[in-house]
Amino acid sequence: MFASLAREARFLAKDRGALFWLILAFFLSCAAVSFGIAEVREQRETIAALIEEDAADRANALETQEDWGGAAYYAFHLTYAPPSDFAFAAMGQRDSSPWKHRVRMLALEGQIHEADTRNADFGLVGRFDFAFLAASVAPLLLILLLYDLRASERTARRHDLLVATAGSPFSMWLPRALVRVTALALLLLIPLWIGAAVEGTSMVISVTASGIMIGALLLWWLIVELVSRIDASASVLLTSLIGLWLALAIVMPAVSKAGIEAANPVPDGGEILLLQRETVNDAWDLPKAATMKPFVAEHPELADHAEIEEGFEWKWYYAFQQVGDQTAAPLVSEYRAARIARDRQAGLAALLSPTSLVERAFERLADTDALSMIGYEDRVRRYHAKLRAFYYPLMFLEQPYDADVLKKLPDYDANG
């Protein structure tokens, strides 16, 4: 077997057409990996810069404050989801979901959903990252490398001589195809491995990702193999294979995405924002009890301190902010559940498309899938809850204002 692989490797080295596709694969992979690394670096720099500004801005804002309510009102807190060490290979949902916010003690859900998403418009196919290359482009290159392996030899009237000389078709076509598949896989993976080394990706993730890509290539190889059994001309084979690729890599994912989205209507973030803002605005005109009752229901421990006497009190103000979140909660959980349902169904639908399967697997490894982004939002919610837990006793128990206490404000933990 080794001798026949060496023979076919030498043969491949003289095949300009195949070399062209292989070199193209290498350049595309280099490009995808370096774009990815540039993107995660930029995101990390953005986060680093924001972290630096964050503390300074807050210190600045707190300097002139004289009560807890004002402090909570003017102090913003940075939350963010740093890109993982494999995100360079699969930007996934980071392109469409926000990964950084500046939140304060006000009603939270609106702040989450109005956040600036850098909603890049990548059209039908998405970002050109390694996951896209491995999932969608690699199969196409594989098809171009393999589709006319036999047909071209038939056309050149060399087929029978080759097979007669080799003894069995197996010892001829298998090594020839295997060398091409191996060369393609290596040329795609080497830039990925270099990227992984630069980014410090764990070995387990690199190996798993490589395995997934190789598995997908083997599956496509099988498809090409089965199709090229058909006794047809090279151009017919190519047309059929490109058709299959279009169906599995482009049409199927697009159709199932549309179907899943129609089946799971998701209230959009704007609705949540609107509902919450209305609740908060209406609260100004409502009797104070209308706010404090639902608030105390959530915070029975503050029941004895929930009496609002004056026209404006910070604790009432923050109570109606929280009630805004409480009012939006059903819509929020509906939104969250629908996104999870969409994701779960997309996972099932991906079983019909090797392309989607690979892309999803890469996003999972890179922590850039829908669940990771929802996980980040939940982290923001937990952090915001800590802020409330910090401020409420100070406000409701009417502790004297002390700027030093604010040094103990909870910190956001990006991994918490």
Place this chain on the structure above:
Amino acid sequence: MTSPLEAKSLSLVREGNAVLDGVSFTVARGEIFALLGGNGAGKSSTLLTFLGFLKPSGGEVLVNGQSVTGDVAAARGAIAYLPEAASLYGHMTAYENLDYFLDLAGKPAGRADLDAALDRVALPAEARTRRLRSYSKGMRQKTAIALALLRETPILLLDEPTSGLDPVAIDEFHDLVKALAGGGQTVLMVTHDVYGACQVADRVGLLRGGKLVGSFSAANGERIDTETVHAAFAERQAA
């Protein structure tokens, strides 16, 4: 002793058309058998059946006494095949082509052996490092013949081997084939070149309408008489 090549009541159907209909012959070790027939007579198909690319619809073909359908690889391993209008790789030199195909056969050869074979087919030394794309038809045929020589198999199946060769090269080729047969190799060659067949073969079979309709042998060291065979060939063609 079993014959290296034997067709037993061989019938063959291709795409619904009967190509061969009960053809039987044997080729003995060291013998040159020429199968003669017009275009579409089924000559190439006969060779492809010995190589296991076509399955007999009736009867069987044996290589070294073993049914080809039973062990295709064994049959192919015993045979060097020179296809009709053999086309090697145009983007490779003669050396590279020979290296590739010999590796494929599991029988790599050194440069000296390649040169010896290319000398025997009189391919100019200057051409050997040139790509086949730049070769004339005859030069390409010579390279393919050299490949068949280098295989050193007990059996040679040659399909129109002299097509594209000039008269001098044809004579040289005939001498070469005789020398190979003298060395014990068994040769089955198919052609429509009556003169060539009579020059080189120990025995000529005439194929027509899917049947073997005539057989001519050389008597005691004489050549087969071209006139006789040609008359038979022409008569059968006309019929």
